[in-house]
């Protein structure tokens with residue numbers, strides 16, 4: 137996965153949003169952490185993986201992908217807040233044989249987001265990211281799909297800003 141390209145795209149989008157909303161130079165860490173947790177909840181809701189009381193199926197792949205890459209946006213954005221994109225990006229082994237259920241992996245990712253929030257350390261940052269990619273793997277989402285869906289949503293985010301979102 138070409139993270140350098142995604143970090144660059146995220147940096148441009150974030151700058152655009154911050155300028156537009158007069159937030160340049162402001163500490164947005166806490167708000168971005170909460171935004172990420174909310175996106176995780178939205179994604180979980182679309183998968184319906186925890187809804188043992190319901191027989192309705194998960195949403196379609198496009199919807200799941202869009203929610204998934206909303207989370208990628210905020211993860212990249214948090215990395216930029218902490219300047220971790222300039223460090224050497226660890227090799228993220230895309231979990232080809234991810235074990236566990238989506239439900240248990242969602243819980244692990246929530247935990248890792250909060251661990252990163254508490255420490256703000258680079259190791260915790262990449263652990264969180266790797267856990268999220270493992271979740272993708274469990275859900276049958278490929279690297280290629282993540283890249284494509286990220287680029288598509290990144291464009292939509294610009295359009296929304298132009299339309300006064």
Ligand SMILES: O=c1ccn([C@H]2C[C@H](O)[C@@H](COP(=O)(O)O)O2)c(=O)[nH]1
Nearest residue numbers: 149150153205206209210213289293
């Ligand atoms: O500083 C920001 C703020 C928002 N977003 C993007 C990430 C998600 O793709 C989308 C979330 O918007 P909602 O649909 O949740 O409002 O906005 C960013 O990339 N950077």
